[in-house]
Amino acid sequence: MSELWVERHRPRSVSGIKGQRAVVERLRAYAESKTFPHLMFAGPPGTGKTTAALALGRDVFGDGYRDNLLEMNASDERKLESIRTKVKQFARTAPMPGTSFKVIFLDEADALTPDAQGALRRIMEQYAETCRFILSCNYSSKIVEAIQSRCAVFRVRPLDADKLLEMVVDVAKREGVGLDGDAAEAIASVSLGDLRKAITSLQVAASLDNNVTRDLVYETTATAPPEELHGFFLACKEDGFQPARRRMKGILDRFGLAGTDLVNQLHRELGGVTFLDEIQKLAVTEAMAECDFRMVEGGGESLQLDAMTAKICGLIGS
Numbered sequence: 001m002s003e004l005w006v007e008r009h010r011p012r013s014v015s016g017i018k019g020q021r022a023v024v025e026r027l028r029a030y031a032e033s034k035t036f037p038h039l040m041f042a043g044p045p046g047t048g049k050t051t052a053a054l055a056l057g058r059d060v061f062g063d064g065y066r067d068n069l070l071e072m073n074a075s076d077e078r079k080l081e082s083i084r085t086k087v088k089q090f091a092r093t094a095p096m097p098g099t100s101f102k103v104i105f106l107d108e109a110d111a112l113t114p115d116a117q118g119a120l121r122r123i124m125e126q127y128a129e130t131c132r133f134i135l136s137c138n139y140s141s142k143i144v145e146a147i148q149s150r151c152a153v154f155r156v157r158p159l160d161a162d163k164l165l166e167m168v169v170d171v172a173k174r175e176g177v178g179l180d181g182d183a184a185e186a187i188a189s190v191s192l193g194d195l196r197k198a199i200t201s202l203q204v205a206a207s208l209d210n211n212v213t214r215d216l217v218y219e220t221t222a223t224a225p226p227e228e229l230h231g232f233f234l235a236c237k238e239d240g241f242q243p244a245r246r247r248m249k250g251i252l253d254r255f256g257l258a259g260t261d262l263v264n265q266l267h268r269e270l271g272g273v274t275f276l277d278e279i280q281k282l283a284v285t286e287a288m289a290e291c292d293f294r295m296v297e298g299g300g301e302s303l304q305l306d307a308m309t310a311k312i313c314g315l316i317g318s
């Protein structure tokens with residue numbers, strides 16, 4: 001793996017960003033007018049926040065945008081003093097010819113403590129004439145109101161499965177990887193709206209075999225395919241404890257899952273199970289939630305999963 005595909009295929013212009021229609025439209029307008037206010041991007045991992053900030057920088061300032069954009073990661077620069085020093089130095093020199101401001105991109109701003117955010121607020125004001133800030137975060141609730149009110153806030157969303165699929169197929173084509181329809185769908189389904197995860201899964205699978213199949217995708221992403229999970233529920237319903245337990249162990253071994261992964265994947269699949277009614281699903285959900293909680297609290301995995309299996313057999317067994 002010489003280069004990460006997520007970096008190689010990161011869109012360079014805001015028009016290349018997948019999904020996020022409302023965001024892209026507004027960013028395009030900024031790119032056209034060559035100016036923008038302080039910005040904040042908020043949303044789950046791998047959905048295009050860093051991409052949007054860098055692409056906007058390039059669209060506004062051209063290929064040399066890096067000279068005009070200071071990128072800092074708030075999670076490695078938690079001490080605001082180092083941010084202050086860097087911002088000061090950066091703001092002292094003139095912006096690129098033809099532009100009136102410089103950009104400070106503070107990635108993962110939700111890692112800043114409330115105190116640091118308070119000080120940041122002051123910095124944003126001090127340098128407002130010459131610097132625009134772009135903040136990115138996973139949780140906007142962790143950013144103090146005073147900062148949010150200084151920014152145009154953009155919310156990015158998990159990407160739809162069809163957008164994930166489109167991108168994965170496209171990257172596979174450009175990288176010369178064989179990827180059939182089922183495998184592409186499997187990648188879209190295991191990625192849960194995270195495009196970074198989708199592209200990374202493709203690269204990992206392709207590094208083992210240039211012809212990526214559905215099975216390979218599930219094996220390399222530590223995800224059990226839906227039919228295996230349904231099979232577990234069906235065994236609980238029809239075959240009883242021992243066979244259900246064997247199935248569960250088989251899934252854990254084959255796909256390399258931790259106990260909590262298995263419970264979470266079972267939970268996601270439960271909705272699509274056709275042989276259980278609503279009331280049974282509610283009861284099964286409760287049993288899974290309890291097992292998850294106990295494992296997180298330190299309960300032994302094997303015992304807890306057995307107990308959950310026993311409970312589910314009792315609830316839905318015939």
Ligand SMILES: Nc1ncnc2c1ncn2[C@@H]1O[C@H](COP(=O)(O)OP(=O)(O)OP(=O)(O)O)[C@@H](O)[C@H]1O
Nearest residue numbers: 006009010017018045046047048049050051195196
């Ligand atoms: N909306 C998108 N359109 C096109 N590519 C995307 C999009 N979202 C993510 N990607 C791809 O995934 C990679 C990671 O995306 P990005 O760095 O923008 O994620 P992020 O939203 O900043 O996530 P984090 O919260 O983890 O920082 C990019 O390099 C790009 O290849």
Ligand SMILES: [Mg+2]
Nearest residue numbers: 049050107136
């Ligand atoms: Mg990011």
